[in-house]
Amino acid sequence: MAFRELVLEHSHAMFRLAWRLCGDENAADDIVQEAFIKAWRKIGDFRMQSGFRSWLHRITVNTAMDYLRKQARVKQHETAAPELECLAAGSSHPKHDVQIDVQEQTRAAMMNLSDTERAALMLRHFEGHSIKEIAQILDLSSSACKQAVFRAVKKMRIELAPLVTT
């Protein structure tokens, strides 16, 4: 299969993953492109037994992590983004707001996870990777990966439980 066909086949899924990891539409577009360029450069590192999809996910996650780290450095020199502050604050008292946007609430909760927790949970919940696969993608031990998923689930449940009862 030609590289172009792989780009056509995997772009949508990579965008969804990138967006869930970084929470920013434009950044997700950039991450997808950058991830494919990295994939092209690193094709020599690809091991057939790991599966092309997992390999692409690993590159996408790493690219998204790099983006998030850069963003974090930028934000150290700026005030926190008003949008996220608002969302994060809102997430503490969802019952008092009848206009709650569940999607935004969920997104804010996800963005409050650490990068590793978010990546582990996204790969498990939305992409269907096993803990073992996620450990390989994130370059973690299986135990550390499992703990990251557990922490992420606990934090998400705290945020999402009020939404279930409303």
Added chain:
Amino acid sequence: MKHITDDDLTLLYYGEHENPELAAEVARSPELSRRFEALSSELLRMDELMPPVRADNYGSDVWRGIESKLISADLPAASPWKSWLSTMLQPRFSLAGAASLVLVASLAFMLGRQASQPIELTPAGSDTQTAAAYPGLDTERLLTASVSGHLEQLNLVLTQFAIQPQTSSTEAERATDMLVANRLYRKAAEDQGKHQLARFLAELEPLLIELAYEAHKASPETLNRMQQEVRDSLLFRVRVMNQQLKQPQIST
């Protein structure tokens, strides 16, 4: 009975708990069932998080965005890429090419494919014959290493051609050498039963023939078409095949 934690229920939810009896245990216990249902309901909320929609042709947009960057991504930053010919004539390449030709000749000899012995008359699957003639020689590994080197050179040539398809008779001569090497490797691969590799090398031949005999007199349109073919398909496939060759467990 071991206490069932929320972490256990999380693993059960994702189908990853090691205890196959846990699901039945949860089903039997009203308390565990309630806890599992709560966890499921909360995690299901995450599914409402819908990513922004991208158009059906999003993949094409991504490809257009990266296509020109893929080729330049291969280039060392400081190289003065005047033409693909100039680099082919660099000592690094020439030495590699010479070494490759020696390997091709050696391989042909060892596999009983010398010029004095017509290739067509040699029975396929002559591994045992070769092994018997050269005890202790791993001809399969030699073939793999040789073809891998050949593909690395080809990758370089195609990369440069994709950037700047200027051609001359000297370049054509070089392409002819690569074509000859490619055919010898294909034959050796066939003889060793490496049919996937042989088919792949056969698929490279039409382009090598064009580079050898047509490119130096081709129209800009033809060169563009060849460039496109190299960018869209061949370069990637050469890389993937080379990678497969470096993984001994993959059958080629």
